[in-house]
Amino acid sequence: MQAEYIINNCKLQLMEGDITELAVDAIVNAANAQLILGGGVAGAIKEKGGPSIQEECRRAGGTFVGGAVITGAGNLKAKHVIHAVGPRMGEGDEDSKLENATKNTLQLAVDNNLNSVAFPAISTGIFGFPIERCATIMIRTTQKFFKKNKAPALVIFCLWGEDNYRIFDKTVQEFIY
Numbered sequence: 800m801q802a803e804y805i806i807n808n809c810k811l812q813l814m815e816g817d818i819t820e821l822a823v824d825a826i827v828n829a830a831n832a833q834l835i836l837g838g839g840v841a842g843a844i845k846e847k848g849g850p851s852i853q854e855e856c857r858r859a860g861g862t863f864v865g866g867a868v869i870t871g872a873g874n875l876k877a878k879h880v881i882h883a884v885g886p887r888m889g890e891g892d893e894d895s896k897l898e899n900a901t902k903n904t905l906q907l908a909v910d911n912n913l914n915s916v917a918f919p920a921i922s923t924g925i926f927g928f929p930i931e932r933c934a935t936i937m938i939r940t941t942q943k944f945f946k947k948n949k950a951p952a953l954v955i956f957c958l959w960g961e962d963n964y965r966i967f968d969k970t971v972q973e974f975i976y
Contacts, residue, residue: 806945825908
């Protein structure tokens with residue numbers, strides 16, 4: 800499943816699949832503040848990318864909730880990994896923290912001259928963030944970012960499972976049309 804939308808000359812693409820298989824400038828890791836690669840997306844990145852990614856994360860030393868850090872991508876097809884720290888449900892101010900994680904990731908991409916970035920649905924796994932709310936925040940934030948920056952040229956939301964894909968697709972259509 801795949802869909803494409805154009806916003807301010809930038810392409811927003813939705814796809815269902817495995818983010819670790821994408822050959823883009825950067826894939827986004829749904830990270831924790833300590834940047835320790837554990838389970839979920841981070842575990843898949845660690846397994847397929849090799850130990851160099853975790854080593855770079857250790858040197859970075861972590862970041863705040865809503866922050867993002869860029870590393871190399873080890874053995875992945877992507878060139879970089881951007882580790883975006885989303886909120887845990889119940890910690891407070893979750894919506895603005897997820898918005899900041901999305902915006903800070905996009906800004907890191909621009910700052911590092913990256914043309915293509917692929918996001919998962921940040922915080923919707925073990926952090927317990929509702930997928931519908933995540934889709935609304937991440938799509939709205941990306942749309943606003945495109946309007947101000949006209950970059951990166953391609954943002955992909957690579958979603959695990961058909962249900963998550965459909966939720967993001969419905970959300971994009973609500974914002975675009």
